[in-house]
Amino acid sequence: MDYSIVAKKILEKIGGESNVNSVMHCMTRLRFVLKDESIVNDEEVKKIKGVMGIMKKGGQYQIIIGNEVSKCYKEILKLGNFSDSSNKTEGSGEKQGIITRVLDVISGSMSATMPAIIGAGMIKVLVVLLTTLGVLSKDSQTCAILSALGDATFYFLPMILVMSTSKKFNINPYTFAAVIGVMVYPDFVKLLGTGDAVSFLGVPVTPASYGYSVIPVILMAWVMKYIEEIVEKITPAVTKNFLKPMLILLIAMPIAIIVIGPIGFLVGKGLSTAMYTIQDKANWIALPLMAAFMPLIVMTGMHWAFVPMALAALANPGGYETLLLVAMLPSNLAQGASSLAVSLKSRNKELKQVASASSISALLAGVTEPAMYGVTIKYKKPLIASMIASGIAGLYAGIVALKVYVFATPSLIAIVQFIDPNGSSNFTNALITAAIAIVGSFVLTWIIGFDDPANEEDEDNEEILNEDIMEIKETALDKMESKSEAVILAPIQGKSVSLSQVNDITFSEEIMGKGAAIIPSVGKAVSPVNGVISALFETKHAIGITSDDGVEILIHIGLDTVKLGGKHFTAHVKSGDKVKAGDLLVEFDIEAIKKEGYEVITPVLVTNVNDYRDILSLIDKDIKEKDELIKVIR
Structure with missing residues (x-):
C-alpha cells in the first residue's frame, strides 16, 4: 500500500489543509480536528483504498487505517503544516457535553501512553511465562531486572502521563512533571507509609499511594491550567523567568498532595471498589x-x-x-x-x-x-x-x-x-x-455467512501521484485501450483549494462536475487548455471551454456574481473563439466584487466527468497561471 497516495486522497476528501485544525493518530486511527466537518463527504472518504472506516466523536473526525496508521500519518504531515490535536481541548468542532469531554480527556491522555503500557504489560507476561516454564528462576537477578522493566511503567505511570495530559490541557509539561514527581518521590512515599501523621505547614497530608494512578494526574492537570493562568497575570514581566515557575511549584505542590492527590486517590479507590463489587456480586x-x-x-x-x-x-x-x-x-x-x-x-x-x-x-x-x-x-x-x-x-x-x-x-x-x-x-x-x-x-x-462482494479487477490498484506524474493500471476489460491523460492548467493566479471549501452545494457537492477552486490573487483568467470557447455568459462571470482533447471545462468566477450583470468584468473572447493555453479570457476587479458583497472564489470544473476514469486535483497550493491544476484520466 502506497500511503503517500492514501494521504493525498484523504486530505483532498476532507477539504484540504485549510480545513484541518490539527491531526494526531492513535494505534489504528488518524484523528483530525476539522474546522468544518459538514463539508466532508463521508462516503467518498470511506471509498479511499486503505481506509477501513470513519468515526465522528469528541470533536474529532477519525479515519480508521489499521496497524499501518503511523505510515499514513507521516505522509499526511508531509502534505502540510499540521499541529498535534492531542492538545486541543476546546475551540474546535461542536461544543461537547461533559461526559464526552471527560471521556475525551481520559482517552486523549491514555492513548498516547498505550505503547509504553502495552510494552510493559508484555514484559510482565514474558516474565510470567519464563518463570512458569522454569526457564527463569523467580529469585534470579535477571528476573528482578525484567520485573523492574515491566513494573516501572505502571508504578511511574503518573510521570508517563505528564506529557499527554500537559498537551491536553495546554500546560507546561516540565513544571507539571516537577509537581507530579513529588507524588512518586521515594522519600515522600516512605514518609506517607510510616503510619505517622504527616502535615505540610500544619495542614494534614492524607496518606495515599500514587503509583499506577491516573485520576490524580488528570485532575491536577486541570487545576494546573488555572494556576499557570493566575501566576502569569500576577507576576511582573521582569521577574517572569524565575518568579513565575517558582510560584507555580509552590502553589501547585501543596494543592497536589493535600487536596487533588487524595481526592483522585479516593476516586480511583472508589472505582476500584465498585469494580470489585461488580466482580463479586x-x-x-x-x-x-x-x-x-x-x-x-x-x-x-x-x-x-x-x-x-x-x-x-x-x-x-x-x-x-x-x-x-x-x-x-x-x-x-x-x-x-x-x-x-x-x-x-x-x-x-x-x-x-x-x-x-x-x-x-x-x-x-x-x-x-x-x-x-x-x-x-x-x-x-x-x-x-x-x-x-x-x-x-x-x-x-x-x-x-x-x-x-x-x-x-x-x-x-x-x-x-x-x-x-x-x-x-x-x-x-x-x-x-x-x-x-x-x-x-x-x-x-x-x-x-455474509454478502461476499464480487471479485473486481485491479482497476486503479496502483497510483503514483507527484506534482505532475500519475500512473494508473489498466483493468482486464480495457487492456486493449490506450492509456492517456489530459492536463488542465490553472486559469487564475492564487491559492487552489478543494471544491468542498466553496460555499455553494452546486460546487461543493460536485453536482456540476469535479475539479478544484481557486482563491484569486490577480484579477484575470486565462485559458487553461488549447480549445474553443463553447460558452461565454452575458454576465461574463462564467466561461465554458472545450479542449482539443474533448474535455469540457467551466470557469465560474465568484459566487452569485451573475447578479452583478457583468459589472466589474471585461471579456476578451467570445463564444466560438479558438484559444491556446494562456490566452487572456476575462479580467475582473477582485476588490470591487468583494465590496459588492460577493465571494471571488472561482470553481474550475470538468463537467463531462462520466467520460473519464478519474479526475485528480492539486489543492492547497499557491499557484500561478498555467501551473498544473487538474489531471484528467481517460
Whole structure:
C-alpha cells in the first residue's frame, strides 16, 4: 500500500489543509480536528483504498487505517503544516457535553501512553511465562531486572502521563512533571507509609499511594491550567523567568498532595471498589454483556473509561481484574476468528487479503480495529456471529470468575496474563474461554455467512501521484485501450483549494462536475487548455471551454456574481473563439466584487466527468497561471 497516495486522497476528501485544525493518530486511527466537518463527504472518504472506516466523536473526525496508521500519518504531515490535536481541548468542532469531554480527556491522555503500557504489560507476561516454564528462576537477578522493566511503567505511570495530559490541557509539561514527581518521590512515599501523621505547614497530608494512578494526574492537570493562568497575570514581566515557575511549584505542590492527590486517590479507590463489587456480586451478568458489546464499546471510545479502574484494581497487592480485560479476551479472539472464517470462505481476493491480515492482528496481538472496520462491521453478519460467540464465552468466564493478573491487551500471545501467581485453574478457564470464542465465532460466521462482494479487477490498484506524474493500471476489460491523460492548467493566479471549501452545494457537492477552486490573487483568467470557447455568459462571470482533447471545462468566477450583470468584468473572447493555453479570457476587479458583497472564489470544473476514469486535483497550493491544476484520466 502506497500511503503517500492514501494521504493525498484523504486530505483532498476532507477539504484540504485549510480545513484541518490539527491531526494526531492513535494505534489504528488518524484523528483530525476539522474546522468544518459538514463539508466532508463521508462516503467518498470511506471509498479511499486503505481506509477501513470513519468515526465522528469528541470533536474529532477519525479515519480508521489499521496497524499501518503511523505510515499514513507521516505522509499526511508531509502534505502540510499540521499541529498535534492531542492538545486541543476546546475551540474546535461542536461544543461537547461533559461526559464526552471527560471521556475525551481520559482517552486523549491514555492513548498516547498505550505503547509504553502495552510494552510493559508484555514484559510482565514474558516474565510470567519464563518463570512458569522454569526457564527463569523467580529469585534470579535477571528476573528482578525484567520485573523492574515491566513494573516501572505502571508504578511511574503518573510521570508517563505528564506529557499527554500537559498537551491536553495546554500546560507546561516540565513544571507539571516537577509537581507530579513529588507524588512518586521515594522519600515522600516512605514518609506517607510510616503510619505517622504527616502535615505540610500544619495542614494534614492524607496518606495515599500514587503509583499506577491516573485520576490524580488528570485532575491536577486541570487545576494546573488555572494556576499557570493566575501566576502569569500576577507576576511582573521582569521577574517572569524565575518568579513565575517558582510560584507555580509552590502553589501547585501543596494543592497536589493535600487536596487533588487524595481526592483522585479516593476516586480511583472508589472505582476500584465498585469494580470489585461488580466482580463479586454480578460478574456472571456483567461479563457476557460487556464481552458481547465490546466492539460497540470500542467504537464509541467508552472502553477508555474502564482503563483507570482496571489499573487501580491491578495496583493492589495481589491485585486482579475481572471485567474489562477479561471481557476483551473473548471479544478480541471472536473478532479474529470471524475474520479468519471470512478470509477462508470469501472468493474476493481483496477481502481475503484484508480479512486474513485482520484475523492475525486480532488473534495474536489483540488489535481488533482492522477486523472490526475492515470485515465484521462492514459485512454485519460476521459482527453478529462474533458478538454471540463472545457473549457465550463471557458467560462462561463470569461463571468461573475468570481473573487477569497483568495489564496487557488480551490475545493468544498474551493469554499467559491469566496465570495465577498462586496457582489455580484460572489459566485453564482462560483457555476454555478463548476456545469457546474462537470456535464459536468461526463456526457461526461460516454458517450465517455474509454478502461476499464480487471479485473486481485491479482497476486503479496502483497510483503514483507527484506534482505532475500519475500512473494508473489498466483493468482486464480495457487492456486493449490506450492509456492517456489530459492536463488542465490553472486559469487564475492564487491559492487552489478543494471544491468542498466553496460555499455553494452546486460546487461543493460536485453536482456540476469535479475539479478544484481557486482563491484569486490577480484579477484575470486565462485559458487553461488549447480549445474553443463553447460558452461565454452575458454576465461574463462564467466561461465554458472545450479542449482539443474533448474535455469540457467551466470557469465560474465568484459566487452569485451573475447578479452583478457583468459589472466589474471585461471579456476578451467570445463564444466560438479558438484559444491556446494562456490566452487572456476575462479580467475582473477582485476588490470591487468583494465590496459588492460577493465571494471571488472561482470553481474550475470538468463537467463531462462520466467520460473519464478519474479526475485528480492539486489543492492547497499557491499557484500561478498555467501551473498544473487538474489531471484528467481517460
